[in-house]
Amino acid sequence: ISGILLEILILFYLFNLVLFLILIISAPIISSLLVLFFQIPTVILVKKTLKKAKEKKEQFKNLIVIGITGSYGKSSTKEFLATILSEKFKVLKTPKNINAEIGIAKTILNELKPEHQVFIAEIGAYERGKIKEVCRMLGPKIGILTGINEQHLSTFGSLENIKKAKYELIESLPRTIIVRGLPEDGIAIIRDKLDLRADDIRVEKEYIFFKVSGVNFKVNLLGIHNIDNILLSASCAQKLGMSLEEISRACLKIKPEQGGMKFLRKDAPVVIDSSYSANPDGVIADLDYLKTLRQAQGKLIIVMPCLIELGRVSKEVHKRIGRKIGEVCDLAIITTRDYFKEIKKTAEIGSLQIFLIENPKEIIAKIKEFCKNDDVVLLEGRVPKEIKSVKFF
Secondary structure (H helix, E strand, C coil), X not given: CHHHHHHHHHHHHHHHHHHHHHXXXXXXXXXXXXXXXXXXXXXXXXHHHHHHHHHHHCCCCCCEEEEEECCCCHXXXXXXXXXXXXXXXXXXXXXXXXXXXXXXXXXHHHHCCCCCCEEEEECCCCCCCHHHHXXXXXXXXXXXXXXXXXXXXHHHCCHHHHHHHHHHHHHCCCCXXXXXXXXXXCCCCXXXXXXXXXXXXXXXXXXXXXXXXXXXXXXXXXXXXXXXXXXXXXXXXXXXXXXXXXXXXXXXXXXXXXXXXXXXXXXCCEEEEECCCCCHHHHHHHHHHHHHCCCXXXXXXXXXXXXXXXXXXXXXXXXXXXXXXXXXXXXXXXXXXXXXXXXXXXXXXXXXXXXXXXXXXXXXXXXXXXXXXXXXXXXXXXXXXXXXXCCCC
């Protein structure tokens, strides 16, 4: 009997061992099946929503749809263009930073009315095929490609994939695409390139001044980098029949926050909020603007996190940002540790002090300790919200 019991125990042990091994081996498959099980209803719902939005949009035969994409500058260009076109047309735009297919579809379903003449859609993507899918729903007549850089490289895998994804807008257009210049590979489908130029540029604390074909522009935006997106918007408005004089008058209604950067405090010491989003080109441009605000005895301070979704170029991008910080700033507070070493390595020039501080209270204390009346503080990227709500001085 003891021999039989021993055999039963051995068989039971082997059975459980085999079962355990099967579970270990099949766990990834089971996990994938569970994910797929929950994804299928979501995908079906998204497809259904996009189909309904397309059907509704197609009822508006005379609606001019404008798609805007790019690695950076999408939201600003959308806001500038909507402000300009609203002087002549009834305009609907996607709200805030909504740029995914479901958000665009819901804007059409919930907001599009018969009186709308123009719909401006900001189109974002994290993988190839998404912009093409949105364009099938939208049927854009005009497209604007703002610019391409390393932003979201980690999700796309390569800069070439980013280009191909953004060019899906170009490939979907029957008429006009407006870009800063021809792409490196000179895609033949491009109908127009940006043909407006700014001259006599002057940058002041709260305004940029320039001329386009002899017409004066005064825009309440912070930094020279906004001119590119104003020109893209102006070029589009021209193609819809607006004169440069009309566009110039409309630009007077543009507000700083539409450009992604505004003053939290205008009086000395100045505090600038550029925390809407951050990308490599945007950080460099904001630092260039910060440099123009230096007072005789004043110091320049930047508070920012490391950038995300840059993939294999992350270290090099942060070294580039570090070099610019070293050229411009006297104090840098980096709020995340991911690529702090790379920033610090290239930023330590002259008298610059640079710190890694993750705790919001400690960040505020360091600014208060360092900052004097003539100094300027730039809050760049997704800094802790406690910093924006506190009075430093």
